[in-house]
Amino acid sequence: MRQSQTAVLERYRVLRGDFTTEPFEAGWAGEARWFVQVLETARPDTRIVVTTQVSPDGLHWCDAGCPTQVVAGKDMISWPVREFGQWLRITGSVEGDGGSAKVQIYLTLKE
Amino acid sequence: MGYTSDTDLSAHLRRAMLDADPALSRYNPLSRILVFDQFNSGTHGWTELIGNHDGEGNLDTVDDHMKDFRPPQLSSCTFFDVGTHGAMTGTYALKVATRPLAGHTAVAIRRLTMARKGRVQFETYFTYKSEASSEENRAAEQAGAGEWDGNIHPSEQQFGAFTVATDICDTRGVRYHTVVRYQNTDLDNRFTRRWMYPVVPEPTPREHLQGKAKLGPTDDFTAPDPEDWRAFGEPQSFCYNEVPTKVNWHYLRWQIDTETQRNVELQVNDRVYDMRDVPVPAYEDRYDSLDNLLNFYVSARTHTNVRNFLFLDSVLISVDW
Numbered sequence: 001m002r003q004s005q006t007a008v009l010e011r012y013r014v015l016r017g018d019f020t021t022e023p024f025e026a027g028w029a030g031e032a033r034w035f036v037q038v039l040e041t042a043r044p045d046t047r048i049v050v051t052t053q054v055s056p057d058g059l060h061w062c063d064a065g066c067p068t069q070v071v072a073g074k075d076m077i078s079w080p081v082r083e084f085g086q087w088l089r090i091t092g093s094v095e096g097d098g099g100s101a102k103v104q105i106y107l108t109l110k111e
Numbered sequence: 112m113g114y115t116s117d118t119d120l121s122a123h124l125r126r127a128m129l130d131a132d133p134a135l136s137r138y139n140p141l142s143r144i145l146v147f148d149q150f151n152s153g154t155h156g157w158t159e160l161i162g163n164h165d166g167e168g169n170l171d172t173v174d175d176h177m178k179d180f181r182p183p184q185l186s187s188c189t190f191f192d193v194g195t196h197g198a199m200t201g202t203y204a205l206k207v208a209t210r211p212l213a214g215h216t217a218v219a220i221r222r223l224t225m226a227r228k229g230r231v232q233f234e235t236y237f238t239y240k241s242e243a244s245s246e247e248n249r250a251a252e253q254a255g256a257g258e259w260d261g262n263i264h265p266s267e268q269q270f271g272a273f274t275v276a277t278d279i280c281d282t283r284g285v286r287y288h289t290v291v292r293y294q295n296t297d298l299d300n301r302f303t304r305r306w307m308y309p310v311v312p313e314p315t316p317r318e319h320l321q322g323k324a325k326l327g328p329t330d331d332f333t334a335p336d337p338e339d340w341r342a343f344g345e346p347q348s349f350c351y352n353e354v355p356t357k358v359n360w361h362y363l364r365w366q367i368d369t370e371t372q373r374n375v376e377l378q379v380n381d382r383v384y385d386m387r388d389v390p391v392p393a394y395e396d397r398y399d400s401l402d403n404l405l406n407f408y409v410s411a412r413t414h415t416n417v418r419n420f421l422f423l424d425s426v427l428i429s430v431d432w
Contacts, residue, residue: 003152003153005153005154005182005185007182007184008159008182009182011161011170011173011178011179012170012171012173012178022181022208022210023208024182024184025184025185025186025187025189025206026184027185027187027189027195027202028185028187028202028203056189056191056194057189057190057191057194058189058191058242059191059242059243059245059247059248060191060245060247061247086187086189104170
């Protein structure tokens, strides 16, 4: 049986401007998948642009090389990550002046 | 070797069998092992604590102070200077990590029920750490950081407190918490290094809904008023081991009695604290839907804008049922 874990990294959090999720250790996992669920936005076309990052120690970060992810309005997006080493997080921004979005962000991990 | 009774012989045989198992020989369980969680093989039911929500699943109805207790992580105890430290057993430990926000609390919970009332014992090998400083987190500039004197590291005073506690309810709806907290520093980041307990029960979501309690996101959910905490026993120092990246594991054994609704004793390494006189305040109101509730939670609470970590190598919960 393969081990797995789902972590809710942001719960009904209202994002404005730039944001970064808390570091999450995932060295035991061979594969990961992010889910960004947008529950509300300031405007119907408010966009969130997201970059996936990795770290060897939870302190120093670089881009994982995944394609930049974009979600517009009330929607949910998902993308996989592999060969990520130890730590994962996402960093991004809510575009536009006064732009805001209430989100639920999941990180799902599997051995 | 002579035995005066079959009971003596049984006890010796049982201990001998525990001692023959390297994983169990470091523990002192009561007669029945309820759970034995080695985090090298998963999270074993330890999950993030969250407050209650409404019938529609709208998480905006979760109390502000119970909405962000952070998911526990399976940690290889990896640090910037040495790489992977590893756990006491294998590679992985359970890590409970706060945000880098003064007053933030991270909580992991294990949910069980009672088949009978009686003695219950929680044992673990644990360690606690503040996050090392980096250019991004600037921990070395946050409150609590002092000068490095080559022995005590500035980060040690940036660890606030960790707590082990229960949430228990009997079949009549009488609900109470037994709580032990190690307060490493006070709210001004000065070492206190003492064990504490609250004299009030934790504010619940029902009390919030009834207008009896309203806490902010970083309020101390176990007992929000610092004046409601009391110290017990003598202060105790631990082998933090000078820097935030060296991990030494400490033994903790805490026994309670759900028949008498009391604490019994706390052992942490070489200290044993008699807790029979430590009060356990019950809620005045009765609770439904919680018959025989037996939850354990562990938390880390930071008193500065630096992440605090509580690591558990393994947990053993035993009972005398």
